[in-house]
Amino acid sequence: MIQFENVSKVYEHNGKELRAVDGVDISIEKGEIFGVIGFSGAGKSTLVRLVNLLEQPSGGNILVEEDDLSRLSKPGLRKMRKRIGMIFQHFNLLESKTVLHNVAFPLIISGTPKKKIKARVEEVLDFVGLSDKAHQYPEELSGGQKQRVGIARALVTSPDILLCDEATSALDPETTKSILQLLKRVRDEYNLTILMITHEMNAVREVCDRVAVMENGQVIEQGSIFELFSNPQHPTTKNFIQSVMESDIPPSILSGIEERGGGRHVYRVTFVREKAAQPIFSQVAKNYQVEVNVLFGQITELQGIPFGQLVVELLGEDREIVRALDYIQRTVSVQEVEADAG
Amino acid sequence: MQVNLLEFWPKILQAINETLIMVGVSLVVAALIGIPLGIALVVTRHGGLLQNSAFFKGLSVVINFFRSIPFIILLVAILPLTRFLVGTSIGTAAAVVPLVLFSGPYIARLVESSLMEVKPGVVEAAEAMGASPWQIILRVYVPEALSSIVLNLTIATIGLVGASAMAGFVGGGGLGDLAIAYGYQRFETDIMIVTVLLLVLLVQIVQTLGNVLSKKMRRQ
Ligand SMILES: Nc1ncnc2c1ncn2[C@@H]1O[C@H](COP(=O)(O)OP(=O)(O)OP(=O)(O)O)[C@@H](O)[C@H]1O
Numbered sequence: 222m223i224q225f226e227n228v229s230k231v232y233e234h235n236g237k238e239l240r241a242v243d244g245v246d247i248s249i250e251k252g253e254i255f256g257v258i259g260f261s262g263a264g265k266s267t268l269v270r271l272v273n274l275l276e277q278p279s280g281g282n283i284l285v286e287e288d289d290l291s292r293l294s295k296p297g298l299r300k301m302r303k304r305i306g307m308i309f310q311h312f313n314l315l316e317s318k319t320v321l322h323n324v325a326f327p328l329i330i331s332g333t334p335k336k337k338i339k340a341r342v343e344e345v346l347d348f349v350g351l352s353d354k355a356h357q358y359p360e361e362l363s364g365g366q367k368q369r370v371g372i373a374r375a376l377v378t379s380p381d382i383l384l385c386d387e388a389t390s391a392l393d394p395e396t397t398k399s400i401l402q403l404l405k406r407v408r409d410e411y412n413l414t415i416l417m418i419t420h421e422m423n424a425v426r427e428v429c430d431r432v433a434v435m436e437n438g439q440v441i442e443q444g445s446i447f448e449l450f451s452n453p454q455h456p457t458t459k460n461f462i463q464s465v466m467e468s469d470i471p472p473s474i475l476s477g478i479e480e481r482g483g484g485r486h487v488y489r490v491t492f493v494r495e496k497a498a499q500p501i502f503s504q505v506a507k508n509y510q511v512e513v514n515v516l517f518g519q520i521t522e523l524q525g526i527p528f529g530q531l532v533v534e535l536l537g538e539d540r541e542i543v544r545a546l547d548y549i550q551r552t553v554s555v556q557e558v559e560a561d562a563g
Numbered sequence: 564m565q566v567n568l569l570e571f572w573p574k575i576l577q578a579i580n581e582t583l584i585m586v587g588v589s590l591v592v593a594a595l596i597g598i599p600l601g602i603a604l605v606v607t608r609h610g611g612l613l614q615n616s617a618f619f620k621g622l623s624v625v626i627n628f629f630r631s632i633p634f635i636i637l638l639v640a641i642l643p644l645t646r647f648l649v650g651t652s653i654g655t656a657a658a659v660v661p662l663v664l665f666s667g668p669y670i671a672r673l674v675e676s677s678l679m680e681v682k683p684g685v686v687e688a689a690e691a692m693g694a695s696p697w698q699i700i701l702r703v704y705v706p707e708a709l710s711s712i713v714l715n716l717t718i719a720t721i722g723l724v725g726a727s728a729m730a731g732f733v734g735g736g737g738l739g740d741l742a743i744a745y746g747y748q749r750f751e752t753d754i755m756i757v758t759v760l761l762l763v764l765l766v767q768i769v770q771t772l773g774n775v776l777s778k779k780m781r782r783q
């Protein structure tokens with residue numbers, strides 16, 4: 222649906238080059254919620270703005286449903302933009318106009334007949350739960366309500382794609398949650414493709430199917446959210462995951478493992494959903510000559526699904542441990558923990 | 564003194580009328596020139612909707628040029644132009660020409676500053692929706708800045724009231740002319756006081772109207 226092929230954006234600043242986006246390859250599927258996470262200045266905003274050509278790429282190709290937007294004429298580009306909705310951190314609503322007018326705006330500029338506009342605006346306002354606020358002005362609304370207006374405005378033209386630049390960053394945690402759920406509903410009911418920019422791992426964890434981690438304009442890691450959470454490679458990724466879940470084994474436990482000397486069998490077991498680890502370990506204890514010692518563990522939620530990690534030590538004879546591991550690996554993911562790794 | 568004022572009442576009425584015509588006509592014409600120029604300044608500047616640096620710089624220099632000439636000098640300096648445009652260089656109609664040249668560029672700058680207050684994000688949102696530059700000007704910039712534009716036009720109007728008093732100098736008539744002709748030159752102090760009070764009243768009314776209208780424009 223959206224394809225970045227070796228995309229770069231270079232800004233000139235006082236004769237110096239700044240590579241805000243640097244050789245990015247991302248392929249976003251239809252109906253997917255794709256997250257891009259990164260610290261401030263990583264180039265996330267620049268990346269989304271390249272999709273609807275608010276910024277011109279300096280190199281590479283961006284394809285939106287096979288179309289290269291940079292090859293379109295100006296009217297062609299405007300037509301294409303009507304199929305790409307966008308919402309913003311600071312909502313960017315017209316302060317002088319009512320909610321109704323704000324939501325109607327994209328249709329007004331497309332020359333849609335008044336009657337049609339009214340019906341469609343009522344429909345989307347109902348969808349975002351703001352039917353009763355139609356005649357109020359943005360300054361009379363809370364942040365969450367303003368973002369709902371933003372979403373309604375983005376949806377009113379029935380776009381195929383929704384771009385979100387820090388859509389929840391100005392909102393409190395509760396409101397963030399409700400807006401994220403709304404975005405999920407948007408995807409589920411309209412089958413939209415959503416590209417979501419954020420610096421909050423919580424937002425990613427809540428709704429994204431896949432995620433790319435950006436740093437210094439480059440994508441340093443990307444994959445399904447489960448891949449990233451269970452096996453983050455890059456320190457920055459680990460950092461983000463740590464903001465919602467402790468992925469490193471605490472030092473006291475690590476040193477405990479070290480002290481016990483050679484021949485330890487310590488593993489990190491990652492489990493998802495109904496494949497809870499506990500019953501597996503009781504099975505292991507029953508069927509193999511192995512003792513399971515849980516050193517450290519925690520559980521969080523990814524997209525509302527329980528996701529956990531346990532660091533366990535298996536005690537027993539090597540042969541039995543290999544057999545037990547084989548059994549465990551059939552249901553959950555296992556990695557060996559090196560004493561000095563963590 | 565009472566007799567004096569009554570005697571002058573028709574003259575005062577006429578002066579009010581002349582002032583209102585001078586200010587009103589100049590304001591309308593100057594706004595018709597200044598508002599588009601103000602918009603042009605915003606959209607052609609670097610990073611604007613219709614970026615055109617050469618045009619922007621040229622326009623900016625021309626506006627600065629007119630803004631730097633003191634009104635009293637402008638008044639005299641363009642007498643030939645005035646004569647060419649309205650056929651005469653004295654009278655109320657003749658005063659309109661320098662008043663327009665004086666306040667048109669001023670309004671352009673005031674409108675520019677009003678438009679610059681429109682949040683770039685809102686403009687960008689409209690761009691992202693596929694709005695054309697014209698649609699963004701007419702449906703985003705102008706409505707969003709309207710309340711501020713009205714307040715700034717109020718300032719320009721009050722400036723015009725002051726300038727129109729000087730325009731009396733070229734026979735434009737009006738309250739200022741009356742105050743100078745009778746109050747200053749003939750020492751009829753009470754006439755001067757009355758005209759000045761009327762000017763004060765006029766400014767108060769204009770400002771109050773401007774405030775009310777500006778507030779209305781915040782929510783359209
Ligand atoms: N118009 C511009 N001109 C020059 N440099 C720019 C421009 N826009 C962005 N940059 C630079 O590009 C880099 C990436 O900026 P960008 O806004 O994409 O970061 P971001 O990841 O969205 O950060 P944040 O989380 O703070 O929004 C920054 O170093 C920024 O200073």
Ligand SMILES: [Mg+2]
Binds near residue numbers: 265266267
């Ligand atoms: Mg940003």
